[in-house]
Amino acid sequence: MQAEIFDAAEEARNLVAGRTDLGAVVSFVGLCRDEGAGLAALEIEHYPGMAEAEIARVVMEAEARWRGVRATAIHRYGSFAPGEPIVLVVTAAAHRGEAFAAAEMLMDYLKTRAPFWKRVRYLDGSQGGWVEAKSHDDNSAARWDAGASKK
Amino acid sequence: MKAVYFAWVRERIGKAEEELDPPNNVSTVGDLIAWMSTRGEGYAYAFEKASIIRAAIDRSHVKHDAKIAGAREVAFFPPMTGG
Numbered sequence: 001m002q003a004e005i006f007d008a009a010e011e012a013r014n015l016v017a018g019r020t021d022l023g024a025v026v027s028f029v030g031l032c033r034d035e036g037a038g039l040a041a042l043e044i045e046h047y048p049g050m051a052e053a054e055i056a057r058v059v060m061e062a063e064a065r066w067r068g069v070r071a072t073a074i075h076r077y078g079s080f081a082p083g084e085p086i087v088l089v090v091t092a093a094a095h096r097g098e099a100f101a102a103a104e105m106l107m108d109y110l111k112t113r114a115p116f117w118k119r120v121r122y123l124d125g126s127q128g129g130w131v132e133a134k135s136h137d138d139n140s141a142a143r144w145d146a147g148a149s150k151k
Numbered sequence: 152m153k154a155v156y157f158a159w160v161r162e163r164i165g166k167a168e169e170e171l172d173p174p175n176n177v178s179t180v181g182d183l184i185a186w187m188s189t190r191g192e193g194y195a196y197a198f199e200k201a202s203i204i205r206a207a208i209d210r211s212h213v214k215h216d217a218k219i220a221g222a223r224e225v226a227f228f229p230p231m232t233g234g
Contacts, residue, residue: 023161046225047155047157047228050210050226053211054210080190086234107234109234111232111233111234112230113231114231115207115226115228115233116233116234117229118233119156130158130229132230
Protein backbone atom coordinates (compact mmCIF):
# COMPACT_ATOMS: atom_id res chain seq x y z
CA MET A 1 0.00 0.00 0.00
CA GLN A 2 1.52 3.26 -1.08
CA ALA A 3 0.85 6.67 -2.61
CA GLU A 4 3.68 6.34 -5.12
CA ILE A 5 3.41 4.67 -8.50
CA PHE A 6 4.53 1.03 -8.77
CA ASP A 7 6.67 -0.72 -11.36
CA ALA A 8 4.79 -3.84 -12.47
CA ALA A 9 7.79 -5.31 -14.28
CA GLU A 10 10.07 -4.85 -11.29
CA GLU A 11 7.53 -6.42 -8.92
CA ALA A 12 7.22 -9.39 -11.27
CA ARG A 13 11.00 -9.79 -11.43
CA ASN A 14 11.24 -9.67 -7.63
CA LEU A 15 8.52 -12.28 -7.26
CA VAL A 16 10.40 -14.87 -9.33
CA ALA A 17 13.96 -13.84 -8.47
CA GLY A 18 16.17 -16.86 -7.84
CA ARG A 19 13.40 -19.32 -8.72
CA THR A 20 13.63 -21.79 -11.60
CA ASP A 21 10.47 -23.80 -10.87
CA LEU A 22 7.93 -21.13 -11.79
CA GLY A 23 6.59 -21.29 -15.32
CA ALA A 24 3.96 -18.56 -15.26
CA VAL A 25 3.71 -14.95 -14.13
CA VAL A 26 0.47 -12.98 -14.35
CA SER A 27 0.40 -9.21 -13.78
CA PHE A 28 -2.85 -7.29 -13.43
CA VAL A 29 -2.95 -3.51 -13.27
CA GLY A 30 -6.18 -1.68 -12.46
CA LEU A 31 -6.41 1.83 -13.92
CA CYS A 32 -8.47 4.88 -13.08
CA ARG A 33 -11.22 4.87 -15.70
CA ASP A 34 -13.34 7.72 -17.06
CA GLU A 35 -16.81 6.42 -17.82
CA GLY A 36 -17.47 9.33 -20.16
CA ALA A 37 -18.83 11.73 -17.55
CA GLY A 38 -15.93 14.18 -17.50
CA LEU A 39 -13.95 12.60 -14.69
CA ALA A 40 -11.12 14.75 -13.35
CA ALA A 41 -9.93 12.28 -10.72
CA LEU A 42 -10.78 9.41 -8.44
CA GLU A 43 -9.84 10.18 -4.85
CA ILE A 44 -9.11 7.09 -2.81
CA GLU A 45 -9.40 7.11 0.97
CA HIS A 46 -8.02 4.22 3.00
CA TYR A 47 -7.88 2.92 6.55
CA PRO A 48 -4.18 3.11 7.51
CA GLY A 49 -3.08 0.02 9.38
CA MET A 50 -6.02 -2.10 8.35
CA ALA A 51 -5.42 -1.67 4.60
CA GLU A 52 -1.91 -3.17 4.87
CA ALA A 53 -3.16 -5.95 7.14
CA GLU A 54 -6.06 -6.85 4.87
CA ILE A 55 -3.90 -6.90 1.72
CA ALA A 56 -1.44 -9.19 3.54
CA ARG A 57 -4.30 -11.50 4.62
CA VAL A 58 -5.65 -11.70 1.08
CA VAL A 59 -2.21 -12.53 -0.32
CA MET A 60 -1.74 -15.21 2.35
CA GLU A 61 -5.12 -16.73 1.50
CA ALA A 62 -4.25 -16.93 -2.19
CA GLU A 63 -0.87 -18.50 -1.44
CA ALA A 64 -2.51 -20.99 0.93
CA ARG A 65 -5.22 -21.94 -1.55
CA TRP A 66 -2.85 -22.86 -4.37
CA ARG A 67 0.27 -24.59 -3.17
CA GLY A 68 3.34 -23.08 -4.79
CA VAL A 69 1.68 -19.87 -5.87
CA ARG A 70 3.50 -16.67 -4.94
CA ALA A 71 1.76 -13.31 -4.98
CA THR A 72 2.32 -9.59 -4.57
CA ALA A 73 -0.37 -6.94 -4.28
CA ILE A 74 0.01 -3.16 -4.14
CA HIS A 75 -2.86 -0.72 -3.73
CA ARG A 76 -2.32 3.02 -4.03
CA TYR A 77 -4.22 5.81 -2.29
CA GLY A 78 -4.55 9.49 -3.08
CA SER A 79 -5.88 11.22 -6.20
CA PHE A 80 -5.76 9.59 -9.62
CA ALA A 81 -6.36 11.05 -13.08
CA PRO A 82 -8.00 8.83 -15.71
CA GLY A 83 -5.46 6.33 -17.04
CA GLU A 84 -3.32 6.30 -13.92
CA PRO A 85 -2.58 2.92 -12.29
CA ILE A 86 -4.27 2.27 -8.93
CA VAL A 87 -3.79 -1.39 -8.10
CA LEU A 88 -1.27 -4.10 -8.98
CA VAL A 89 -1.53 -7.84 -8.51
CA VAL A 90 1.30 -10.15 -9.59
CA THR A 91 1.12 -13.91 -9.21
CA ALA A 92 3.60 -16.62 -10.12
CA ALA A 93 3.05 -20.36 -10.29
CA ALA A 94 4.36 -23.50 -11.93
CA HIS A 95 1.54 -23.34 -14.49
CA ARG A 96 -0.56 -20.55 -15.98
CA GLY A 97 -3.94 -21.83 -14.74
CA GLU A 98 -3.12 -21.28 -11.09
CA ALA A 99 -1.40 -17.97 -11.77
CA PHE A 100 -4.47 -16.60 -13.61
CA ALA A 101 -6.90 -17.95 -11.00
CA ALA A 102 -4.90 -16.60 -8.06
CA ALA A 103 -4.70 -13.16 -9.69
CA GLU A 104 -8.46 -13.15 -10.20
CA MET A 105 -9.15 -14.20 -6.62
CA LEU A 106 -6.78 -11.55 -5.31
CA MET A 107 -8.54 -8.81 -7.25
CA ASP A 108 -12.01 -10.05 -6.24
CA TYR A 109 -10.98 -10.07 -2.58
CA LEU A 110 -9.14 -6.75 -2.72
CA LYS A 111 -12.21 -5.04 -4.18
CA THR A 112 -14.55 -6.35 -1.49
CA ARG A 113 -12.32 -6.61 1.59
CA ALA A 114 -9.49 -4.09 1.44
CA PRO A 115 -10.58 -0.87 3.20
CA PHE A 116 -10.42 1.64 0.36
CA TRP A 117 -13.17 4.01 -0.80
CA LYS A 118 -13.35 5.90 -4.10
CA ARG A 119 -14.80 9.35 -4.53
CA VAL A 120 -15.41 11.06 -7.87
CA ARG A 121 -14.28 14.57 -8.81
CA TYR A 122 -15.40 16.04 -12.14
CA LEU A 123 -13.59 18.37 -14.54
CA ASP A 124 -15.97 21.23 -13.70
CA GLY A 125 -14.73 21.04 -10.10
CA SER A 126 -17.87 19.43 -8.70
CA GLN A 127 -17.80 16.45 -6.38
CA GLY A 128 -19.55 13.38 -7.75
CA GLY A 129 -19.88 11.65 -4.42
CA TRP A 130 -18.70 8.27 -3.23
CA VAL A 131 -18.62 5.35 -5.63
CA GLU A 132 -21.21 2.74 -4.67
CA ALA A 133 -20.15 -0.85 -4.10
CA LYS A 134 -21.40 -3.20 -6.80
CA SER A 135 -23.20 -6.41 -5.92
CA HIS A 136 -21.50 -8.24 -8.78
CA ASP A 137 -18.16 -7.60 -7.06
CA ASP A 138 -19.52 -9.38 -3.96
CA ASN A 139 -20.75 -12.23 -6.16
CA SER A 140 -17.34 -12.50 -7.84
CA ALA A 141 -15.61 -12.62 -4.46
CA ALA A 142 -18.07 -15.21 -3.10
CA ARG A 143 -16.87 -17.68 -5.75
CA TRP A 144 -13.67 -18.12 -3.77
CA ASP A 145 -15.14 -18.30 -0.27
CA ALA A 146 -14.82 -21.38 1.91
CA GLY A 147 -17.37 -23.94 0.84
CA ALA A 148 -17.49 -22.69 -2.72
CA SER A 149 -16.25 -25.32 -5.16
CA LYS A 150 -12.48 -25.37 -5.52
CA LYS A 151 -10.68 -25.45 -8.79
CA MET B 152 -12.55 2.55 23.16
CA LYS B 153 -11.57 4.51 20.10
CA ALA B 154 -14.00 4.74 17.19
CA VAL B 155 -12.83 5.59 13.67
CA TYR B 156 -14.97 6.47 10.67
CA PHE B 157 -14.32 6.45 6.94
CA ALA B 158 -15.78 7.78 3.68
CA TRP B 159 -19.41 8.95 3.95
CA VAL B 160 -19.77 7.58 7.48
CA ARG B 161 -16.99 9.98 8.50
CA GLU B 162 -18.55 12.86 6.58
CA ARG B 163 -22.02 12.33 8.00
CA ILE B 164 -20.78 12.06 11.58
CA GLY B 165 -18.53 15.05 11.02
CA LYS B 166 -15.36 13.65 12.54
CA ALA B 167 -12.76 11.01 11.73
CA GLU B 168 -12.36 9.54 15.21
CA GLU B 169 -13.38 9.89 18.84
CA GLU B 170 -13.34 8.12 22.18
CA LEU B 171 -16.54 6.23 23.02
CA ASP B 172 -17.79 5.19 26.41
CA PRO B 173 -20.94 3.17 25.72
CA PRO B 174 -23.24 2.01 28.53
CA ASN B 175 -22.89 -1.54 29.87
CA ASN B 176 -25.86 -2.93 27.94
CA VAL B 177 -24.06 -2.24 24.65
CA SER B 178 -22.29 -5.53 24.01
CA THR B 179 -22.14 -6.03 20.22
CA VAL B 180 -21.22 -3.97 17.18
CA GLY B 181 -24.93 -3.84 16.30
CA ASP B 182 -25.75 -2.54 19.79
CA LEU B 183 -23.07 0.09 19.37
CA ILE B 184 -24.55 1.25 16.06
CA ALA B 185 -28.02 1.46 17.60
CA TRP B 186 -26.68 3.41 20.59
CA MET B 187 -24.67 5.79 18.42
CA SER B 188 -27.70 6.44 16.21
CA THR B 189 -29.34 8.13 19.19
CA ARG B 190 -26.42 10.50 19.79
CA GLY B 191 -27.37 13.13 17.22
CA GLU B 192 -28.46 13.93 13.71
CA GLY B 193 -25.13 13.14 12.06
CA TYR B 194 -24.95 9.72 13.69
CA ALA B 195 -28.58 8.97 12.83
CA TYR B 196 -27.87 9.90 9.19
CA ALA B 197 -24.65 7.86 9.04
CA PHE B 198 -26.36 4.77 10.44
CA GLU B 199 -29.81 5.20 8.87
CA LYS B 200 -29.30 2.00 6.85
CA ALA B 201 -27.51 0.10 9.61
CA SER B 202 -27.47 -3.20 7.71
CA ILE B 203 -25.13 -1.89 4.99
CA ILE B 204 -22.59 -0.48 7.45
CA ARG B 205 -19.36 -2.48 7.67
CA ALA B 206 -17.36 -2.70 10.86
CA ALA B 207 -13.91 -3.73 11.99
CA ILE B 208 -12.53 -4.41 15.46
CA ASP B 209 -8.83 -3.82 15.90
CA ARG B 210 -8.42 -3.72 12.12
CA SER B 211 -10.15 -6.98 11.25
CA HIS B 212 -13.57 -7.21 9.59
CA VAL B 213 -16.39 -8.27 11.93
CA LYS B 214 -20.12 -8.84 11.62
CA HIS B 215 -22.68 -6.86 13.59
CA ASP B 216 -23.10 -9.66 16.14
CA ALA B 217 -19.43 -9.45 17.15
CA LYS B 218 -18.80 -8.63 20.83
CA ILE B 219 -17.04 -5.35 21.51
CA ALA B 220 -15.63 -6.34 24.92
CA GLY B 221 -11.88 -5.76 24.93
CA ALA B 222 -11.88 -3.85 21.64
CA ARG B 223 -9.34 -1.05 21.44
CA GLU B 224 -10.45 0.35 18.07
CA VAL B 225 -13.81 -0.04 16.39
CA ALA B 226 -14.19 1.17 12.80
CA PHE B 227 -17.34 1.96 10.83
CA PHE B 228 -17.42 2.45 7.08
CA PRO B 229 -19.44 1.88 3.91
CA PRO B 230 -18.93 -1.18 1.70
CA MET B 231 -15.47 -0.96 0.19
CA THR B 232 -14.83 0.28 -3.34
CA GLY B 233 -11.11 -0.21 -3.88
CA GLY B 234 -9.43 -2.06 -6.70
